[in-house]
């Protein structure tokens with residue numbers, strides 16, 4: 001069987017690796033990252049960055065499970081590709097002790113036996129002296145198998161591993177999908193690709209290829225990158241990734257010092273207070289912009305409140321988008337006998353993209369998913 005995967009991002013390149021390793025003939029279709037974002041007229045991706053938080057804990061059992069499955073294969077992907085992408089600095093999830101999200105998080109921890117330590121008040125302040133938390137905060141710390149990944153390097157690693165397992169890569173955009181008996185015809189910038197089946201994993205751009213067949217909400221996101229000196233980065237080097245879960249559902253997150261391609265270290269803060277929906281052409285327009293200055297200023301303020309002693313040198317903003325399905329789990333299913341999709345990272349699809357890609361590879365081959373992969377329920 002010949003399967004085409006459209007979307008050379010986190011989920012698509014993972015699917016291609018799994019399909020190729022299963023002995024399937026695979027063509028992975030997708031463009032490289034544009035060199036000039038503001039002038040680029042084609043599609044974009046949500047992985048053009050150096051930091052994504054990774055952790056086994058999540059208030060949602062589905063996300064916890066796919067994350068832990070993926071994290072358990074990070075070493076395999078690194079060894080198959082020769083590319084490292086994981087920094088194991090640990091992860092901290094914190095919030096008011098009595099809040100629903102923190103209770104759900106503890107229920108998932110207990111149900112699945114996730115290895116983490118609990119901190120409160122003086123213990124919390126002593127263990128993580130660079131953070132300030134309000135009284136009544138409880139924090140769950142995962143010291144191992146957690147921290148952050150470079151999404152750019154993970155995509156690179158998956159692509160190399162997929163190619164080594166026999167996948168062919170076509171560095172171009174797909175512009176149309178035609179179901180023809182007995183397969184699919186995909187129009188691309190480099191000519192037509194004929195395959196038996198196709199898996200669409202084109203992130204926020206998926207509906208543009210599928211005539212809006214998916215119930216997918218694409219939201220604008222702004223991140224603030226706060227530059228710090230190399231000395232400050234050294235001082236903060238034990239810092240884990242942090243997510244603060246507010247009772248109202250907001251969940252601002254903070255990544256520890258990470259070196260960026262310009263040679264500088266940045267702390268990254270994200271967590272838009274409002275969901276700004278994007279449709280059609282608006283998605284590309286958002287990626288060409290620098291995001292929202294107001295959101296970035298609010299994020300910087302949040303960071304300064306969380307880390308009162310930090311010495312920040314400058315701020316940059318970066319645009320991105322997240323795709324959500326109504327059930328708040330990934331959309332991995334067949335649309336027809338020949339067309340399947342693996343989309344909707346729901347703002348957390350980077351760390352767990354290897355498992356989401358594996359599930360996509362199962363579906364496009366016509367295999368049924370296990371019940372847990374369709375389970376949207378909270379514990």
Ligand SMILES: Cc1cc2nc3c(=O)[nH]c(=O)nc-3n(C[C@H](O)[C@H](O)[C@H](O)COP(=O)(O)OP(=O)(O)OC[C@H]3O[C@@H](n4cnc5c(N)ncnc54)[C@H](O)[C@@H]3O)c2cc1C
Nearest residue numbers: 007009010011045046053174202203320345348349350351
């Ligand atoms: C600001 C921000 C912070 C985030 N933080 C985290 C985090 O800390 N931890 C975490 O786990 N997740 C995080 N996420 C979520 C994560 O980045 C996404 O869930 C993930 O990128 C989704 O992967 P994907 O493969 O679906 O999409 P993408 O990574 O966007 O890949 C889609 C690919 O499809 C390609 N494509 C699109 N259209 C076409 C076409 N027509 N033809 C061919 N190719 C096409 C694109 O070029 C792209 O390469 C964050 C997201 C954002 C925006």
